[in-house]
Amino acid sequence: MIDVKHLTKWYGRVLAVDNISFEVAKGSVVGFLGPNGAGKSTTLKIMTCYMPPTRGSVTVDGLDVLSDSLEVRRRIGYMPESVPLYPEMRVGEYLRFRASLRDIPAKEQSAAVQRVGKRCWLSEPEDMTRRRLGDLSRGYKQRVGLAEVLLHDPPVLVLDEPTIGLDPGQIRAMRALITELGEDHTVILSSHILAEVEQTCSQIVIIQGGRLVAQGTPNELRQRVVGQGKVIAEIRGAESKQIAGAAGTLDNAARVDHSDHNGWTRLEVTTRGETDIRGDLYKLAHNNGWELRELRRATGSLEDFFVQVTYEQSMQQAG
């Protein structure tokens, strides 16, 4: 649906996006993840025809953002990061204004406004359509922005930080809505919060310093952390050091960290490669007559992975 090829963007002498390529399949929800200033918004702005790329190309539904700009814009609903609105307009008035810019015939505009109002909690539980945009709270502005994007029911939704500034309840509702929208739309959302992307997206693209550092499904990325292999065990029956030392002699144990927990020794054993040493640890405890109360593989979180890749990148850049 969306094809980004060798995308590069310079702002004057600042390189914001550096040779990024990725594809978004039709009907997927893609999370665009990166620390602040990584180039997420810039990429989205190029995708939505707000600004042209310096090099490279972006096509949406086979249409180039430069040569078929108007057609691309018809297929995209774009919610910018700050959700800019005209403060003097009323919610309903603004949505009708946007509807007519979006080629929705005058007769169908009221129906479209009602439909999105309902979907984005603007008409229920409280009717907000007569409120002035300038008087709305951040959460409501966000809802108006999202409602506007859904007016013409575009095949592609581009949402820049859709949950920023929302309270926890609203974030949950917004996530549910995005998941629901993902069923019949292609959604690209950017975020610097990993948990959010992990829950809502079927595909994740991580960028850092303008460069693409990883992409895949949340599971694929998680696997890459698990690949490191870490086993956690809690054992009692001997001195901590003795237990840790014994664990260190196991084949494939690369590193052993230990700590005390009310008389129990908690081991964190990092293994070499993909090997699983849980069995070896059990035998070790059994043979020594030690008590074993916990033994599990530490599943790496995406958080670890995210921090790992973005941190490594920034270290490389610094070095």
Next chain:
Amino acid sequence: MGKIWTLARRELAGTFFSPLAWVVGALFLCACAFKFCPPPAFWSGSRDAFILVPHQQASLRGLFEMMGVAMVVAAPLLTMRLVAEEVRSGTVETLVTAPITDAQIILGKFAGVMGFYMALLASTVVFLVLMLIFATPDAGVVIMGYLGMLLLGAAFLAAGLFASTLTRYQLLAAVIGIGVVSLLGIFPGRLAPHLPAPLNQVAANLNAQAYLRDFARGMFDSRGLIYFLSLTAGFLFLSVKMLESKRWR
């Protein structure tokens, strides 16, 4: 066309919402009223500067000339927010990513502010009505005068709109706009008599007030028509190009 209308309506509503537009409109009408009424008691200068002077022939010509001068300041003040405000608040991002062309955006904004300007001109009909009580003004002067004001207003507002595309700061847009409009509406008339041979002709031909004066005399001058229309088209074209170029920076 429909989208230009949509944009124009929103712009017009936005203008009516801005206190500044009301202040500018009120000052514009005050300037006209000052010109129109008999000279105040403290006035020691020439009585020819006023329209309703006892024992003197009254003509609407002076009123149109006054409006022409007032527009040098009023037009850029009315147009300064058009694009600058969109850029500052970020709404330009939703505007230019909607399926509309930059030309439609500029034309919509221009049509919106022209709507406000026409309402302003319409309210000066008060003076015409007052005049009708005392005399029978020449129909040609009235019709041509208003046509001239419409053309001059279009050119000045287009220039102001162009100034608004240059910066995100409204005040700066107004200052630039007044500067640009002065080059057409103030300086040529003042400078023409003092310039050497070829330049004084250029200045005279650039003088917007001279063309307006012809209209205010009840004459239809095609040179004036072409002058104002080409200025309007030129500034609108430049505005579209400036808006386009924003994407490239």
